[in-house]
Every structure is written in structure tokens, then in C-alpha cells.
Amino acid sequence: MPDTLKIGGRELTSRLFLGTGKFAGNKLISGVVNASGVQVITVAVRRVDTSFAEENILTYIPEDCILMPNTSGARNAKEAVRIARLARAAGCGNWIKIEVISDNRYLLPDNHETIKATEMLSAEGFIVLPYMSPDLMDARRLADAGAAAVMPLGAPIGTNRGLRTGELIRILIEEIPLPIIVDAGIGRPSEAAEAMEMGAAAVLVNTAIATADDPVAMGRAFGMAVAAGRMAYLSGPGAVQQCASASSPLTGFLSQEGCNELS
Amino acid sequence: MSFLKIIEEYQDFNIDAFFDRVTEAGVRRAIGQDRLSAMDYLTLLSPRAESCLEEMAQKAHRLTVQHFGRTMLLFTPIYTANYCVNRCLYCSFNAGNKLHRTKLTPKEVSAEAEIIAATGLKHILLLTGESRQHTPVSYIKDCVRLLKRRFTSISIEIYPLNREEYSELSEAGVDGLTLYQETYDRDAYACLHPSGPKRDYIYRLDAPERGCRGGMRSVNIGALLGLSRWRREAFLTGLHADYLQSSYPDVEISISPPRMRPHLGGFQPAVNVTDTNLVQYVTAFRLFMPRSGITLSTREPAGLRNNMTKLGVTKMSGGTSTAVGGRSNGSEAGQFSIADERSVEEMANMLYRQGYQPVFKDWQAV
Numbered sequence A: 001m002p003d004t005l006k007i008g009g010r011e012l013t014s015r016l017f018l019g020t021g022k023f024a025g026n027k028l029i030s031g032v033v034n035a036s037g038v039q040v041i042t043v044a045v046r047r048v049d050t051s052f053a054e055e056n057i058l059t060y061i062p063e064d065c066i067l068m069p070n071t072s073g074a075r076n077a078k079e080a081v082r083i084a085r086l087a088r089a090a091g092c093g094n095w096i097k098i099e100v101i102s103d104n105r106y107l108l109p110d111n112h113e114t115i116k117a118t119e120m121l122s123a124e125g126f127i128v129l130p131y132m133s134p135d136l137m138d139a140r141r142l143a144d145a146g147a148a149a150v151m152p153l154g155a156p157i158g159t160n161r162g163l164r165t166g167e168l169i170r171i172l173i174e175e176i177p178l179p180i181i182v183d184a185g186i187g188r189p190s191e192a193a194e195a196m197e198m199g200a201a202a203v204l205v206n207t208a209i210a211t212a213d214d215p216v217a218m219g220r221a222f223g224m225a226v227a228a229g230r231m232a233y234l235s236g237p238g239a240v241q242q243c244a245s246a247s248s249p250l251t252g253f254l255s256q257e258g259c260n261e262l263s
Numbered sequence B: 001m002s003f004l005k006i007i008e009e010y011q012d013f014n015i016d017a018f019f020d021r022v023t024e025a026g027v028r029r030a031i032g033q034d035r036l037s038a039m040d041y042l043t044l045l046s047p048r049a050e051s052c053l054e055e056m057a058q059k060a061h062r063l064t065v066q067h068f069g070r071t072m073l074l075f076t077p078i079y080t081a082n083y084c085v086n087r088c089l090y091c092s093f094n095a096g097n098k099l100h101r102t103k104l105t106p107k108e109v110s111a112e113a114e115i116i117a118a119t120g121l122k123h124i125l126l127l128t129g130e131s132r133q134h135t136p137v138s139y140i141k142d143c144v145r146l147l148k149r150r151f152t153s154i155s156i157e158i159y160p161l162n163r164e165e166y167s168e169l170s171e172a173g174v175d176g177l178t179l180y181q182e183t184y185d186r187d188a189y190a191c192l193h194p195s196g197p198k199r200d201y202i203y204r205l206d207a208p209e210r211g212c213r214g215g216m217r218s219v220n221i222g223a224l225l226g227l228s229r230w231r232r233e234a235f236l237t238g239l240h241a242d243y244l245q246s247s248y249p250d251v252e253i254s255i256s257p258p259r260m261r262p263h264l265g266g267f268q269p270a271v272n273v274t275d276t277n278l279v280q281y282v283t284a285f286r287l288f289m290p291r292s293g294i295t296l297s298t299r300e301p302a303g304l305r306n307n308m309t310k311l312g313v314t315k316m317s318g319g320t321s322t323a324v325g326g327r328s329n330g331s332e333a334g335q336f337s338i339a340d341e342r343s344v345e346e347m348a349n350m351l352y353r354q355g356y357q358p359v360f361k362d363w364q365a366v
């Protein structure tokens, strides 16, 4: 049986999602998609310009990809909801990645407002994928609010610092009955593989691919790393051993007949 | 609290003595910090740091690509009136200058907007002089209503308003405020602004903050370089940006480093700010505030703007005219003469050649 990720009634074979706001040219996007096998692409609604085809980022998104507009620029739930509706009205489908950021210094998401927006938009029939700071209680609230997946950050946006929040994400993976998609912070393919080995359902990569010297090759590297990490997760990696297994310094006496009592 | 309090803290700070103590090792240490303190920033503005400019430029480039990608937002100004009651010595619209005074009628605003919109731009900056009689807030609102039909982001660069007026304009569809202090040096400020409401240094200083409170999404500040000692101006502009960003985290704070340009009247810059100085300022600021926007206007010549694309700048104007209705009638004198006359298309092509994506739209009013 093929290993697929099911979100919003769609079945995905690729577990790498792509961000688009930082490419040196929108024309690069289709090359990256082909090389990486990406099936879900996120685009900031603020950048969509349907009146100017040549400079409209949507022109460069391959047709067979799922478009996941995002609410980048929203400072509160109300703005996120309005942006989502704008996206739907512009024909961008009903997937929406909620991004609510009210802090421009670190660009950390506002979980509280994100939960409110998730509730409103899922009630309106959107497939909602909220971007969040990894917090178990908030992730539960997002699940209750109708999120289709939860997208915790690995490190602040654009920092390429890797899985700094790994321990918290691990808890979400264990506890939340929804796909956990690591979004933001992943700087190298090895970190994407690590997230997948941990059991993340997918990863979203933007800066690390878009700002690489060769984005197409980097896209391919991420595609391979995500697939490898997923395969490793499914193969059930052996437990990490703290010491060589031949020796049992504390319990060895149990197997040595006649020696289990101090004389 | 007002930024004035921070300015006053530095009132007696001996900047020259500080610069005398800066060593090259100190500059390197400041460059290497993840988060720079105010003193690190000042270290990078020191004469000594000039010898480390390449290192500063490389880090500035790296940080900018990391946070903004290889992209550049394009916008253009629209001057709708040149009536002014102030006498800023460095400006052609100065009330004392003999100049044909005019303001665009709604029909003229639409005509000018149509010409600009045909270039594909979606971000526009609306400018007027200071005249509550000829261009009251209601006039600005009328202009905004017309511009909204063609542009998705509207910023204003007009006289300072009170908080309620900023809210009013924000509700009318203005999302950005540009307001330069011109100079943070109070003595120079008093000399340069001999009459008119602009003499009020503090009312102007607090205006960006009132804009933040009034609901502006982005606030752009700056000092006009050439009016006073540039290193101090650059330092205080950075501190002002930092103060606003900390106090209003949900507002995008950005800066511009405008240099004096030729204008009507005989005033000459008191200070010569070289290209090297400008690069030092922009790269130091990028290291100090890695996620803030930096705007470079057509005050700078084409060659320099091309070279500064990769040095931290995130926003550039193009297809500019600084005259009222300059694109539709072309005969009026501008606020100052521009140095880069390239069209929007030429700017976009330059960016593509440099491996940058020009961004025409980066916001949509909601």
C-alpha cells in the first residue's frame, strides 16, 4: 500500500511543501517543483496580483500542484479571516495556511489569534493549516477548532537554524491526532530528514531552497531527504543504545547461576 | 513615553570620544554579534569601521537574503499638491520660493494614477506640502479614495497629523506612513525651519509613534542626510526605529537614508555624505535591525542604486516625478531634482539582471 498523506480529502505522495516568497525569480518555481516532486505550494495572498499576469506569482505555479494560500501580513484573527476570504474569492481554492504575526522583530506566530482564525475559517469550510509556536495545549485547541493539520515552527522564520524546538514538536507528534507539519526554520536537508524520522507528517521549506545558490538542486536534495526520513521512520529505526549491549554491569549477576547471593 | 527621552539620554554623550576608543577588533566583534546593542551599532558607524566595510556588506547581504529573499519591492511617489506654509531651507516647495502653486483635482489625480497603474505598480506613496488650508485631511482622503481603485497599498508622506487623523486615514485605506525627522539635531532643526508649524521639533518627532497608534501597518522614518553630522543622525535614526519596533511590534518599521539633492533656493548641504558613508550607514543598520525595511529612492543615481541592490536595501522607487502631476503635464518644478530617471520597466529589468525578483504587490488592504 503506498504511503500517502491525507489532508482535506487529498492524498499526497510528496511530504515536502514549498514556500515561495523569496525566490530570485518566480520562473524558478516550476524547476524546483519538478526536481523535488513537491505537490503543495504556499503563496502569500498579499503577493497575488491577478491583474498583472507576467508578475503574478500564480502564473508560475504548476497546475497539478495544490495551492495553499497563506495569510502572511495578518496581525490578528480578523485580518487572517479577511485575507482567507480574499484568496477564495480570487479562485485560490479552499486550503489556507494561517499565519498571524503581531511581532515584527522575531516574526513569531500569535497562537491565540491563530486559534480564533482557525475556528472561524474551518466553520466556513476552509481546509485550515495553522502555523504556530509548538505548544501542546494550543495544538489541542487548534485540533478542537477544526484544523486539518498543525504546523509548528522548527525555529523562527528565515533563520535556517534547524529543529530548535524538536522536543516540543516530538510531543505534538505523540499527542495530536492530526498531521504535524514542521514549518519554518529548517535550513538543511539533514534537518528535514530528522523531522521526518521523528514522525512529522511533512515539512515546509522556503528560505533554505529559495535562497540557495542553486535552488533547483537544493529542492531535489530536500525532496530526497524528506523521502529518506519518512522511509526511515516507517522502517522503525533501532532504539538508541547508551552502552555496548554485550555488557550488563548491573544485572549480569541474574544470569550467573549460583552467584546471585552474596556469600 | 516618547523617543525624546532616549534622545535626551544621549544629549551629553561624547560621540567623538567613543569613536576614538573604537578598535578594529571592536568593530569585528560588533559585526559578529547575532543581536547588536546600540553601542555595537554605533561602533559600526564609526570612522574606524570603514576599513571593515566589505565584511559589513557581506553580512548585510546575507541577512537581507535570509529575511527578504532576493526580492525588491517597487513603488512610486505621486505628488498631488505643492502648497506649503513652511520654509524648510532645503526644499523647493518652501513658502518663500516663487513657484507655481497647484493641487490636483480629482480628475487629475485619476489621470496621473492611470499612467502609474499602467506600469504595473501596486504600491503608491502620496505626497503633499504642509497646508491645512489647501490640502486638509479631507482632501487627502479624497485622493486616497481615488487611488484605492488602482493600488493595493497606499502610503502617505504629508505633514504630521494627530492620532485621530491617522486613524481616520488608516480607515480610509492608508496603510503606510513615511515621515522624516529631517534632522535629530535640535539646533540645526531650528535653523533649517525658520517658520511655520514644522518648527515644532517634538510634534514631528512623535508623529511616527502617533501613526503606529493610529493603525498604520508600516511606518518609515529617516533623517535627510547632509543637514547635520551624518553618523549621529544615522545612530539616532536607528535608535528611533528600534524604539518604535519595540513599542509597536505589530507595525513594520523601516528607514530611508535620503541624501540632499539640488533644489530651488541657495541652501547648500552643511555636511558632505559620500557614497562610502551611505553604504556604511545602510549596512550597519541592516546588521542592527535585520528584519527592517530599507528604502533607497531616486535621489541616488542609477549606478549606485544598482550596486546597493545587494547591500540591504529592500524597497526602491521607480518611474519617479517629484512635481505635482509630473507625469500627466510635466511642466511643473519638482520638490527636488532626481538622479535616477529610469522607468519602472527599466528598474525591473535591472533587478532581473542582478538575479532579483521585482515585487509589484506585497500588500492588499483587507
Ligand code: SF4
Binding pocket: B084, B085, B086, B087, B088, B091, B092, B093, B094, B095, B128, B129, B130, B198
Ligand atoms: S520639506 Fe515639506 S514642509 Fe518643508 S517646505 Fe518642503 S514641502 Fe514644505
